[in-house]
Amino acid sequence: MRIREIILIGALSAGLSACVTPPPPDNVVGDYLSARLAARNNDVEAAAGAFSKAQAKAPGSTEIRRKAFYYELTAGEYDRALALAAGLAKDEHAGEGGLASAVLAARAIKFARYGEAKRLIAAARTAGFPTPAANIMEVWAIAGANGEAAALDKLRTMPGDEYRGFYPLHAALLSENMGRTEDARSAYQVAIMAFSGSSEIEAYGAFLEREGDDAATREYYELLVSQQGYGHFAGLAGLERLDNNRRPKAPRYVAPSKGAAIALYSLASGVLQDTYRRREAAEEAGYRIGEADYNISLAMARLALYLDPEFDDAQRFTGSILNLYGDHEEAIATLSMVPPSSPYYEQAQIEIAGAHEALENTDAAVNTLLGTIRSRPDAVDARISLARLYAFKGRHKDAAATMDKVIANLPAEPRPTAWRFFVTRASSLIEIDQWARAEADLKRAVEIAPEEATALNFLGYSWAERGENLDEAFALIEKAVALDPGSGAIIDSLGWAHFQLGDYEEAVGHLEQAASLEPSDPTITDHLGDVYWRLERRLEARYQWRRVLELEPEDDLADAIHEKIIRGLPAPGEAKS
Numbered sequence: 001m002r003i004r005e006i007i008l009i010g011a012l013s014a015g016l017s018a019c020v021t022p023p024p025p026d027n028v029v030g031d032y033l034s035a036r037l038a039a040r041n042n043d044v045e046a047a048a049g050a051f052s053k054a055q056a057k058a059p060g061s062t063e064i065r066r067k068a069f070y071y072e073l074t075a076g077e078y079d080r081a082l083a084l085a086a087g088l089a090k091d092e093h094a095g096e097g098g099l100a101s102a103v104l105a106a107r108a109i110k111f112a113r114y115g116e117a118k119r120l121i122a123a124a125r126t127a128g129f130p131t132p133a134a135n136i137m138e139v140w141a142i143a144g145a146n147g148e149a150a151a152l153d154k155l156r157t158m159p160g161d162e163y164r165g166f167y168p169l170h171a172a173l174l175s176e177n178m179g180r181t182e183d184a185r186s187a188y189q190v191a192i193m194a195f196s197g198s199s200e201i202e203a204y205g206a207f208l209e210r211e212g213d214d215a216a217t218r219e220y221y222e223l224l225v226s227q228q229g230y231g232h233f234a235g236l237a238g239l240e241r242l243d244n245n246r247r248p249k250a251p252r253y254v255a256p257s258k259g260a261a262i263a264l265y266s267l268a269s270g271v272l273q274d275t276y277r278r279r280e281a282a283e284e285a286g287y288r289i290g291e292a293d294y295n296i297s298l299a300m301a302r303l304a305l306y307l308d309p310e311f312d313d314a315q316r317f318t319g320s321i322l323n324l325y326g327d328h329e330e331a332i333a334t335l336s337m338v339p340p341s342s343p344y345y346e347q348a349q350i351e352i353a354g355a356h357e358a359l360e361n362t363d364a365a366v367n368t369l370l371g372t373i374r375s376r377p378d379a380v381d382a383r384i385s386l387a388r389l390y391a392f393k394g395r396h397k398d399a400a401a402t403m404d405k406v407i408a409n410l411p412a413e414p415r416p417t418a419w420r421f422f423v424t425r426a427s428s429l430i431e432i433d434q435w436a437r438a439e440a441d442l443k444r445a446v447e448i449a450p451e452e453a454t455a456l457n458f459l460g461y462s463w464a465e466r467g468e469n470l471d472e473a474f475a476l477i478e479k480a481v482a483l484d485p486g487s488g489a490i491i492d493s494l495g496w497a498h499f500q501l502g503d504y505e506e507a508v509g510h511l512e513q514a515a516s517l518e519p520s521d522p523t524i525t526d527h528l529g530d531v532y533w534r535l536e537r538r539l540e541a542r543y544q545w546r547r548v549l550e551l552e553p554e555d556d557l558a559d560a561i562h563e564k565i566i567r568g569l570p571a572p573g574e575a576k577s
Contacts, residue, residue: 028057032064039071042325044298048075055084066096073103074299076318078306082107089123098129099299105137106303109260114145132166133300136263139170144256148174165195166266169203173254173262176207185211197269198230198313199262202343205238210252218242226415230343236378237343261307265314268300272321294321312342320351328355346372350385357389365389380406387424396428403428419449423458430462438462446476453484457493464497473497488517492524499527502572504534515544522553526561533569541568 035050048071055061055068069084081103088100105120118141125134135158143151152174155167172187188204201224208217217238224235240246254262272294279292298321304314319335322328332355338348349372356365369386372379383406390399403425410418422445429438442459449455460476463469474497480490495510511528518524529544548561 028054028061028064031057035067035071039067042293042295043327044071044074044295044325045327045330047071048077048080052080062091062095069096069100070295070299073099073302074295076302076305078302089120096127098124098127098134100124101127102129102134102137103303105141106260106264106307109137109141109144110257110307112144112256114141114256117141118145130267133263133267136166136170137260139174140256140259140263143174143177143259148178152178166263168194169200169266170259170263172203172207173252173259177253181211195266196231197266198234199266201231201234202313205234206252209238209241214242226417228417233347233381234343240378257307258311261304261311261314264300264307265304265311265317268297268304268314268317271300272297272317292324294324297321312338312344316342316344316348316351319348323351323355323358326358328358331355340375346376346379346382350382353385353389362389362393378409384421384424387428391424391428391431396431399428400425400432400434414448416449416452419445419452419455422448423455426458435466451483453480453487453490456480456483457487457490461493461496464493464500467500470497470501486517488514488521488524491517492521492527495531496527499531499534504531507531508535520551522548522551522557525551526553526557529564530569533564534572538568 031050031054035047035054038044038046038050048068051064051068051071055064058064065084066088069081069088072084073081085100085103088096089104101120101124105117105124108114108117108120118138121134121138121141125131136155139151139155139158142154152171155171155174158167168187168191172184172191175181175184175187184207188200188207191200192204205217205220205224208220211217221235221238221242224231225239226232227235275292275294275297298318301314301318301321304311305318308314315334315337319331319338322331322334332352335348335352335355338344342348349368353365353368356362356368366386366389369382369389372382373386376382383402387399387402387406390396390402403421406421407425410421422441426438426441426445429435429441439459439462442455442462445452445455446459456476457480460473460480463473464477474494477490477494477497481487481494484490491510492514495507495514498504498507498510508528508531511524511531514524515521515528525544525548529541529548532538532541532544542565545561545565549558553561
């Protein structure tokens, strides 16, 4: 996403949160403060209800009306949001960044009032609504009013090269609507290269399936399967359709409401990715970043679902944000709407299981994943999630057995990404004292992915922890550090390997660096305390061990820490820390 677009989105966010009118009158203070608290806690439903109650009591407050509108939209309460949008769109001082006009334009497109939609989109753009989404919504309004040829002509003349990456997908959809297959093919290919989001990935695969070129389609889906993220799931779903001869027969027609929904969802996804990147950069720079605010993305995804209630990717996306916000019950309801036929189904079920677990309903989480596995025997990610859930609950035998089935189905020469399967199983095998099997798994992970820092580090650390193969352990850990020098866990491994050799002066610098990178990791903090003790820095050692207890470690580590605080470390060779 380009810098100018980020600035526009920032302005939209600021307009929705800034206070531009005096505080509300006393009789609505309680509702207003409740709404602000709910908003601060990312409880969008409660914020919507409280702001709307305050707005009913103080209809003249622009600030409250703006926020009530915004949170009603974010909560998916479309009728209430639309009712508020009408007044805001007429108020040039509302400062809502064009969102009200965009919502009204979406309604006009949904009900085929395309002339009205074009006027509202122009108003939204003028008020600051992000240009790519406004432009593409306008193109689809033109398609509805004047036909796809006129829409394509308009798309080609849209200003702003920085937005071109959003356009090829819509050129492809419009071309295919017109039966211009080769133009559509070229545009789909450009879309994949220019802005390879989930909509682009899925649309090109569906096009290839409709064209009936099984060889080219299979090649495309096999390429996707070798990747991570959405492409992997889309590839698996596509290959399943090919294998079962379930490819679509009829040409695809994209209605203006669907095209506009795709534009809004692309904006939602782009904003979310940009938010992640900025938060990561701020965190790496040492800034406190606070709670994440994904409300703009959530609002755009809700608006896409208003236009296309069966938009399964937008359903999954919305449910994911609700899970991040801690609204797990609403997340479950939203994610449950993703149908089994969707390539997003497995991921949606995994997130439903995560929501159940967050609600401390482990049985429901396990049953959700088991049901997914029964319905989709090749649901690898669901099995991995189940194994990790078992491991988290201390059921390491069940976790290892679950991974046995994943690993048994791997080809003789698995893809490099398969290293994670072996590492996942090894971590549980170590917990049930099956070191020989765990070591074999870790060696296999390194063999499959010799440039994967996590696999290298896990094997090297395990050897160092056991005092075995220390030369090889150092070589593996040092290579892992070179591959990922910002990882506190890996630098901790290097320090701990030196500690195991008794080289405490060398160990302490690495362990201090690791603790600075991962200050909330109890194991790393424990290691730092241990090396301080060996260096006769007893006060600092006990300080670090007490910090471990503040970090809420697992029970076995907490018990060991209590003992060390009282007695210190035994002399080298007497016992293992």
